[in-house]
Amino acid sequence: MIFTSATGVSRSAVVAGPGGSVPALTGAKPPRLGTMTGQPSFPRQYARTQRFTLGAPRSYALSPDGARVAFLRSGAGTDRSQQLWVLDLEEGREFPAADPQALLAGADEDLPPQERARRERSRESSAGIVGYATDSAVELAAFTLSGRLFVSELRAGTTRELPVQGPVVDPRPSPDGRQVAFVADGRLRVVPVDGAATSDEGDGGAAAGGRADRVLAEPDGPEVTWGLAEFIAAEEMGRYRGFWWSPESDAVLAARVDEAPVRRWWISDPAHPDREPTRVAYPAAGTRNAEVTLTLLGLDGTRTDIVWDTERYPYLARVHWSAAGPPLLLVQARDQRDQRYLTVDTTTGATRTVHEDEDEAWVEPFPGVPAWTPDGRLVRIADEGGARKLFVGDRPLTGAPLHVRAVLDIGEDDVLFSASGTDMHDIGVYRAWFRGSGDQGGWERVGERPYATVSSAVRGGALTVLSQASLERPGTQVEVVRLDADGGEKVLATIGSHAEQPSLTARPRLVLAGEREIPCAVLLPDGYQEGDGPLPVLLDPYGGPHGQRVVAAHNAHLTSQWFADQGFAVIVADGRGTPGRSPAWEKSVSRRLAEYALDDQVHALQALAGSFPLDMERVAIRGWSFGGYLAGLAALRRPDVFHAAVVGAPVTDLRLYDTHYQERYLGHPDEEPAVYAENSLITDAGLSGAVQPHRPMLIVHGLADDNVVVAHSLRLSSALLAAGRPHEVLPLSGVTHMAAQEQVAENLLLLQVDFLKRSLGMRD
Known part of the structure; x- marks a missing residue:
């Protein structure tokens, strides 16, 4: 499920129940930016x-020799076209390595x-070079534009096209940088970077226009x-490659997917x-999945x-292959209560279990693991x-209180983690040692500031790119730092941003x-005074698994602040499951998703009312x-609390x-039909929970959504x-689950405010 990704403060104190006091977080007050002269409205700017x-x-990549940082960045805060840039640390300069406009001679992109x-x-939702992969030395980068391979x-900042069979998807250089593997029309192909033509019988090969690529695996x-x-795998497991x-x-481990x-x-x-409808393979709850296997393909x-x-x-949730050990697989049972870590014998193809996780609710696949330490231990x-x-x-x-x-x-000696x-x-970046100076145990924070942040990092060799957002400033600060063996750090450079400054300041x-100590962000209108009286309330949650909204980053709260400035007291609450x-x-919501998600929103609202x-x-x-x-649940099941709802792209059936x-949180629908009925919005059990009086409800959905289809x-x-x-x-014609089109994104905000004000009897 998509959610508004947040990056958002300082230490907090417990809020008492109704009538109790609400201690605020400590920390500096964010600067007031105000409305800048000539700035468009916030909805237009936001879109x-x-x-x-x-x-x-x-999207950073750091060379192990500490000489370069590659990254993506568009030319301005309204420029959708991402360029590939290089920061040369030895010369202290940035330069573009690839500009999509020049490579496509100004033509529009044509995506396969x-x-x-x-x-x-x-x-x-951006354009241009939205992703790239490099060799191990970060000397060579590969990417696609309009299905073409570049x-x-x-080092030199030069780019060229490799003439190959396309349209190309997900090109990745070999670690030695001599070849690039990619997918085209379901075939896994490989091409030498030097462009030497090879024979490829059955596919034309070099004879077809001098192509140098050949097929490794044919459907x-x-x-x-x-x-x-x-x-x-891509929608729910966070595995985007195959x-x-x-x-x-000298070989590629490849997934074969049979849909x-x-x-x-x-x-x-x-x-x-x-126009003809689009045919999609969709594994709905209780139905069959694609069959996924792996094959080792030698060159x-x-x-x-x-x-x-x-x-x-x-x-197949994760695959890891490094020089520190054999390939590692993380595989899960369908009920997701059991997952195994497997090593692969590359000679025979046999696998061996090296660890197993079990949980009565579910097991979780995490980013970055499993993996090997350089000395061959499982991380x-x-x-x-x-x-x-x-x-x-x-x-x-x-250990506690850290939640990894x-x-x-x-x-070589430590693990960098969030x-x-x-x-x-x-949310911080930390390092923990597993040998050497770290044998005494413990961990430390990287880049800690006197205020809370949302941080992330990418490391290569001795260098780390550290990105930090906070409530104290809009956007994200990006630094290249050197982490010393004794835990010290030195800032070597900063990577500048061309992002626009928001036309308003979030004040959560x-x-x-x-x-229950439910984390909440409360936002009041700009200029609100204590004597102005009570305000209409707008709850603005995601409220479900994997979706955290209450975070220590200024930009994460901009939309909520804009709604507040329209005359609302806005509450963002992260209840159980987040x-x-x-x-x-997180796991308390198993089989009780609707009940707990809704109950925690009500609990937070009532606790804050005093x-x-x-x-x-x-x-x-x-x-x-x-x-x-969640908004649909609120309007149908708790009209005694909620008086209007904007229900966007909801999962209803x-x-x-x-x-x-769905099966992770609710089980298999054939085995637990009552659980599905009780958590649904539209079954007899779901609607029977709906009580009078009727509440205004605006249902919004993109007709091209292939994730939460409009049938919901x-x-x-x-x-x-x-x-x-x-x-x-x-209904939103031609709009997917992202609703990324500029006019759609802008007008959706305006239409929601209009509906909410009408429904709550507010006057402009």
Whole structure:
């Protein structure tokens, strides 16, 4: 499910229940930016800057010799076209290595369907060079434009096209930089970087226009692809790739995906009846998944199938292959209560279990693991003793209060990772040692400032690119730092941003609400005075698994602040199920998703009512995806609390959402039908929970959405109509789950405010 990704403060105190005091977070007050002369309205600015992400640097790769940092950045805060840049640390200068406008001679991009699908899964809405891969020395980068393959020599800053069979998807150089593997029309292909023509019988090869590429794996069925991540791997597991080079650059470990068993759906645009519908393979809850296997493909033509119990463990969640050990696989059972870490014998294809995780609720795949330390020990993240810990071998390197989120890099002596502590909103970068100076145990924070942040890092060799956002300033600060063996750090350079400054300043007050200590951000209108009286309330949550909104980053709260400035007291609450506090906090929603998600929003609202100017007779809620589902629940099941709802792209018929997500939290629908009925918005059990009086509801959905298909909203509307419940429906022609089009994004904000003000009886 998509959610508004937040990057957002300082230490907090517990908020008492109704009538209690609400201590604010400590820390400096953010500067007032105000409305700049000549600036467009915030909705227009927010839309055209793609949430102020355009012009900001991202996607870093650092050379192990400490000489270079490659990264992406567009030329301005409204420029969608990402360029490939290089920061030369020895010369102290930045230069562009690849400019899409020049490489395409000013022509518009023409994306192949598989690339469009990849971008939708990764929520990528910009253009140009949206991703790249490098060799191990970060000398060579490969990327695509309009399905064509380009490589950049990063030292020289030169770029050239490799003439290959296309359209090209996901090109990746070999570690030695001599070849590039990529996918085209479901085939896994490889091409030498020097362009030497090779023979490729059956595919034309060098004879077809002098191409130098050749096929490593050919689909053996009409629904088979090689080297691509299947839908649920990219949408739900965070695995966006489907092949991995060997450390020696002589073989590729590739996923074979057969979608023949998957149910077919058709997505059409009723606004264009002359266009054929798009046929998609969608593994809805309770139905069959794609069949995923692995094969080791030698460049010398050898093939070795990798063998594990795919019947018991059908989900391939992670693959890791480094010089420190054999390939590592993380595979999951379909019920996701059991996952195994497997090593691969590259000679025979046999696998061996080296670790197993089990949990009564579910097991979690985490970014960056499993992996090997340089001396061959297993690195993993696991829930143990009420905490989410980092392990090297059988030894935990961390413990409470740290809640580990991802492994960022593994060095010779230490592990770089991200984690939150006592304050869920403060997400930092940490390092823990597993040998040498770290044998005494413990961990330390990297780049710690006197205020809370949301931080991330990429490391290569002795250098680390550290990105930090905070409440004290808009945007993100990016520094290149050197981490010393004794824990010290030195800033070597900064990477500038071209992102626009927001035309308003977010002023969230972060608190913990009620006995459950629910993390909340409360935002009041600019200029609000204590004597102005109570304000209509707008809850603005995501509220579901994997979606944290209350974070220590200024830009994460901009939209909520804009709604506040329209005359609302806005509350963003992260209830049970959202990440960052503890495994128990996240997993308590198992089989009770609707009940706990909604109950925590009500609990937070009522706990805050005694300390903030909230008009409890005028309370609305808005949300998208899971947040839209939550908004629908609020209007139908708690009209005694909520008086209007904007329901955006909601999951309403839970059997229509995908296997990996829905079955994780609710089980298999054939085995637990009552659980699905109780959590649904449109079943008899779901609607029977809806009580009078009717509340205004605006349902919004993109007709081209292939993640939460529009059937969800249509079925909700039909159920509401049959039940005699008034509502409004806003269909968005040609819009996907991202709703990224500039005019759509701008007008959606304006239309929501208009609906909410009408519904709550507010006067402009």
